Amino acid sequence: MDPLSQAFFGAAAATAISKKTELKKAFCCGIIAGLAADLDIFIKSNTDPLLGLEFHRHFTHSLFFIPFAALLVAAFCFLFYRKDYKKLYLYSFVAYATHGFLDSCTSYGTMWLWPFYTSRIAFDNISIIDPLFTLPIIILTIFAVIKVKPKIAKYALIYAFGYLALGYLQKLRVENFITNIAKEKQQVIEALKLNPTLGNIVLWRSVYEVEGKYYVNAVRQPLFGEARIYQGKVIPKLNLNELLKNMPSDSKLTNDILRFHHFSQGFIYYNDQQKNIIADLRYGTLPNNLDSLWGIEINKAQPDQHAKYLFLRNFNKEKINIFKKMLLNKKL
Numbered sequence: 001m002d003p004l005s006q007a008f009f010g011a012a013a014a015t016a017i018s019k020k021t022e023l024k025k026a027f028c029c030g031i032i033a034g035l036a037a038d039l040d041i042f043i044k045s046n047t048d049p050l051l052g053l054e055f056h057r058h059f060t061h062s063l064f065f066i067p068f069a070a071l072l073v074a075a076f077c078f079l080f081y082r083k084d085y086k087k088l089y090l091y092s093f094v095a096y097a098t099h100g101f102l103d104s105c106t107s108y109g110t111m112w113l114w115p116f117y118t119s120r121i122a123f124d125n126i127s128i129i130d131p132l133f134t135l136p137i138i139i140l141t142i143f144a145v146i147k148v149k150p151k152i153a154k155y156a157l158i159y160a161f162g163y164l165a166l167g168y169l170q171k172l173r174v175e176n177f178i179t180n181i182a183k184e185k186q187q188v189i190e191a192l193k194l195n196p197t198l199g200n201i202v203l204w205r206s207v208y209e210v211e212g213k214y215y216v217n218a219v220r221q222p223l224f225g226e227a228r229i230y231q232g233k234v235i236p237k238l239n240l241n242e243l244l245k246n247m248p249s250d251s252k253l254t255n256d257i258l259r260f261h262h263f264s265q266g267f268i269y270y271n272d273q274q275k276n277i278i279a280d281l282r283y284g285t286l287p288n289n290l291d292s293l294w295g296i297e298i299n300k301a302q303p304d305q306h307a308k309y310l311f312l313r314n315f316n317k318e319k320i321n322i323f324k325k326m327l328l329n330k331k332l
Contacts, residue, residue, distance in 0.1 A: 177219060
């Protein structure tokens with residue numbers, strides 16, 4: 001999720017297990033440890049455009065990296081708090097552990113079980129930015145420090161896990177709704193991806209695969225009441241074997257396509273406007289359109305060259321207004 005959410009979720013966890021006399025120390029250590037996993041953003045290459053994409057939310061977010069990362073974070077905190085390294089390690093461990101878990105709740109996913117499982121784990125129950133999740137945690141955690149009451153930080157954690165559970169329940173309701181829609185059309189869903197849209201757990205992007213085609217729709221699932229579908233687009237699934245046909249299996253371009261396919265959890269397609277751009281169908285500028293947020297540009301005539309990583313974000317006032325109408329359950 002966003003850095004603010006990560007920082008204060010980590011701080012809440014560390015503060016909740018601290019003594020009253022160590023609240024500020026636990027809070028500061030929790031902030032640092034809660035953010036530390038995202039230092040992977042500095043893993044970049046001038047010659048390999050996909051390296052940063054591949055290693056973001058990679059080993060630094062793994063469960064098995066937590067003990068080692070906590071050692072480093074605690075050592076850094078020890079520079080400022082020159083006593084009781086064991087306590088600093090405990091705060092660092094607990095706070096760092098929250099990061100990979102929280103990112104695994106998003107649709108982007110993490111290598112949470114690396115190196116034993118190399119696919120991204122994504123529970124798809126919260127957006128990467130959600131003020132309804134973040135703000136109460138910030139308020140309660142700061143209040144815990146001001147009032148010197150670790151118990152209040154525990155309330156922040158209870159709220160956080162409760163909200164995440166609600167998000168997962170919402171996902172299950174949307175999944176059930178989409179499954180029934182498909183059954184009515186006599187479709188058998190082969191793959192399904194559901195993402196909550198930015199800042200809420202009410203409006204969702206649904207992408208499902210049936211017989212070589214992707215069906216993209218928006219679903220508004222209120223906390224109480226019936227779901228509503230905003231019909232979207234249908235697009236042919238990109239045939240990976242056909243795409244890689246006649247390309248050297250050990251070429252840079254082949255490797256880049258496979259890496260992007262793995263990163264996108266298999267949900268890739270040819271961009272509508274430019275057929276040499278392969279985009280990530282999991283995300284769109286609207287929950288029911290085909291305007292992806294990112295993709296790669298390929299040149300099959302130059303298999304020895306890396307693919308170019310592109311940001312395809314194309315937001316405008318019209319799309320923002322459409323998004324608002326969907327969120328507020330209005331006709332388009």
